[in-house]
Amino acid sequence: MDELLNPLIQGDRRALSRAITLIESTRPDHRARAVALLSSLPDRQALRIGMSGTPGVGKSTFIEAFGTMLTEAGLKVAVLAVDPSSTRSGGSILGDKTRMELLSRNPNAFIRPTPSSAQLGGVARRTREAIRLCEAAGYDVVLIETVGVGQSETLVAEMCDLFVLLLAPAGGDELQGVKRGIMEMADLILVNKADGDLLSTARRTVADYAGALRLLRKRPQDPERFPKALAVSALTGDGMRKAWDEMQELADWRREHGHFDGNRAEQSRHWFMAELRAGLLARLETHAAKAHLEDLGERVASGDTSPADAAHQMLDWLQDQGRK
Amino acid sequence: MDELLNPLIQGDRRALSRAITLIESTRPDHRARAVALLSSLPDRQALRIGMSGTPGVGKSTFIEAFGTMLTEAGLKVAVLAVDPSSTRSGGSILGDKTRMELLSRNPNAFIRPTPSSAQLGGVARRTREAIRLCEAAGYDVVLIETVGVGQSETLVAEMCDLFVLLLAPAGGDELQGVKRGIMEMADLILVNKADGDLLSTARRTVADYAGALRLLRKRPQDPERFPKALAVSALTGDGMRKAWDEMQELADWRREHGHFDGNRAEQSRHWFMAELRAGLLARLETHAAKAHLEDLGERVASGDTSPADAAHQMLDWLQDQGRK
Numbered sequence: 342m343d344e345l346l347n348p349l350i351q352g353d354r355r356a357l358s359r360a361i362t363l364i365e366s367t368r369p370d371h372r373a374r375a376v377a378l379l380s381s382l383p384d385r386q387a388l389r390i391g392m393s394g395t396p397g398v399g400k401s402t403f404i405e406a407f408g409t410m411l412t413e414a415g416l417k418v419a420v421l422a423v424d425p426s427s428t429r430s431g432g433s434i435l436g437d438k439t440r441m442e443l444l445s446r447n448p449n450a451f452i453r454p455t456p457s458s459a460q461l462g463g464v465a466r467r468t469r470e471a472i473r474l475c476e477a478a479g480y481d482v483v484l485i486e487t488v489g490v491g492q493s494e495t496l497v498a499e500m501c502d503l504f505v506l507l508l509a510p511a512g513g514d515e516l517q518g519v520k521r522g523i524m525e526m527a528d529l530i531l532v533n534k535a536d537g538d539l540l541s542t543a544r545r546t547v548a549d550y551a552g553a554l555r556l557l558r559k560r561p562q563d564p565e566r567f568p569k570a571l572a573v574s575a576l577t578g579d580g581m582r583k584a585w586d587e588m589q590e591l592a593d594w595r596r597e598h599g600h601f602d603g604n605r606a607e608q609s610r611h612w613f614m615a616e617l618r619a620g621l622l623a624r625l626e627t628h629a630a631k632a633h634l635e636d637l638g639e640r641v642a643s644g645d646t647s648p649a650d651a652a653h654q655m656l657d658w659l660q661d662q663g664r665k
Numbered sequence: 666m667d668e669l670l671n672p673l674i675q676g677d678r679r680a681l682s683r684a685i686t687l688i689e690s691t692r693p694d695h696r697a698r699a700v701a702l703l704s705s706l707p708d709r710q711a712l713r714i715g716m717s718g719t720p721g722v723g724k725s726t727f728i729e730a731f732g733t734m735l736t737e738a739g740l741k742v743a744v745l746a747v748d749p750s751s752t753r754s755g756g757s758i759l760g761d762k763t764r765m766e767l768l769s770r771n772p773n774a775f776i777r778p779t780p781s782s783a784q785l786g787g788v789a790r791r792t793r794e795a796i797r798l799c800e801a802a803g804y805d806v807v808l809i810e811t812v813g814v815g816q817s818e819t820l821v822a823e824m825c826d827l828f829v830l831l832l833a834p835a836g837g838d839e840l841q842g843v844k845r846g847i848m849e850m851a852d853l854i855l856v857n858k859a860d861g862d863l864l865s866t867a868r869r870t871v872a873d874y875a876g877a878l879r880l881l882r883k884r885p886q887d888p889e890r891f892p893k894a895l896a897v898s899a900l901t902g903d904g905m906r907k908a909w910d911e912m913q914e915l916a917d918w919r920r921e922h923g924h925f926d927g928n929r930a931e932q933s934r935h936w937f938m939a940e941l942r943a944g945l946l947a948r949l950e951t952h953a954a955k956a957h958l959e960d961l962g963e964r965v966a967s968g969d970t971s972p973a974d975a976a977h978q979m980l981d982w983l984q985d986q987g988r989k
Binding site for chain 2: 376379380384466469470473605606607609610612613614615616617618619620621622624625634637638641642643644647648649650651652653655656659660663664
């Protein structure tokens, strides 16, 4: 049994942190240990909430306030981040230590930045596994934060129970360029900064989005009134409790109607196939395979071997390697 | 040696037709025979011309006139089609027997419709192999026709030496909704129907596109003046000879500067990797693999096995199958 397992289950944050570092490693021995650890985890369930919002909507402030509110209600909260852009910028959306200062010092909260230099596929697997580690460590709510770039939203939606879109108050009826696909993933749209001078703008924005949401096709996993739009203020706290109530109501309804477990089962199947395809293609990534590929590639380029023939030779070679 | 090989090399159209039917078959024994036949083909080279144009631009009429002109110049012409929409419609762009009636009766021309009920990936492989069969049968020019839907253009461009975009005269300066990506693939834009009442509109359209093409980044595989736009009339024959001269000039320039062979080498590498990936994933498609996948999928969905664990089990199972 892994030495991390017991402290992890007891909710030790250092053990959780080390376990996440373990699953983030690409070293084969680390990977083997990670797989073994993951399959020995107890079956605990948190509410997995995906949260997206473009820069400027006050996402950090919202998560800080929302997370603090949940801990005050006696819940343990973990915050993970999926930021595909961090591979390019070298930075990461939760990397700035000064962000969420209050929440990061809270003993009932756990904040983990996106690992830098990771590919989107790798980020997905690691985040999914990090969610399971947080659940095993007894966290009640896992927030998965992402930026508004489409592809990462889809990824996050595929690992969450609820998906929340955070928006800023917008003047007039402009819909802030939110892609229809992202709108369709949202269970709840929260218009932040509904305070001070922006209050009336925020209310108008809520009405605009409520109207847009009504035009979307009703989904079987939604009760009446969902998806819906609400105004919140991370600054004053207005609407925060209401937002959490709505999330719980939706989650409860889905649990009662079988959509909650059904969704998780579908997500698991999806990840199984994704892992399997990745595993098959990983066979081309070994040192020996790359050398053989290089060689065959040259013969194909020079016309000595046809692409189909070379592919057959490579497949046979892989099969032979498996026999050894 | 395959019985089709000799008549094929001698240019027998029935043998060519039968050979294409062979490569289109998915039966394992047919596939094995196809791979053997393809690797025994002599090394002959045709000029591979990709040709795209949305319905209504007069593509059939153009190909009929263009192909007839080439045969009159002593060249043998093959016409293939890539139509991903045929999987949905059940039809095929060259399926209509009344199309290209003149060319289809021409002993120096060979016309082959898209097979219906094929997936885009499958269409690509079969078309690529059909091109090689046409080359082996002594055809000088292989025209690969496709419809204007983006994905199929990319596919066709990846198997051609030249890519020609056929357009209709458009009123005003509207650019007929041609996607930038398709514009960037085009070596030559031909504005058809430059005759009668449409002549001046066609000339204006040519000027519009010539302007748009100048805004595109110059590619290393292009000499000065390319990519370019020309007016043609499949009806009167005006500009047809000029269009062919331009194609030859571009092909000659690329041959002289090493881009022609370089491009084919790159295409071969690309198809090698595509075949290889398809071959790896095909291991999941056997009857036994599907049954095992189904079983593991159920265990993943019920939570008995983690997605990563199930993927490992499936990979091990595939490895074991290889050992047998």
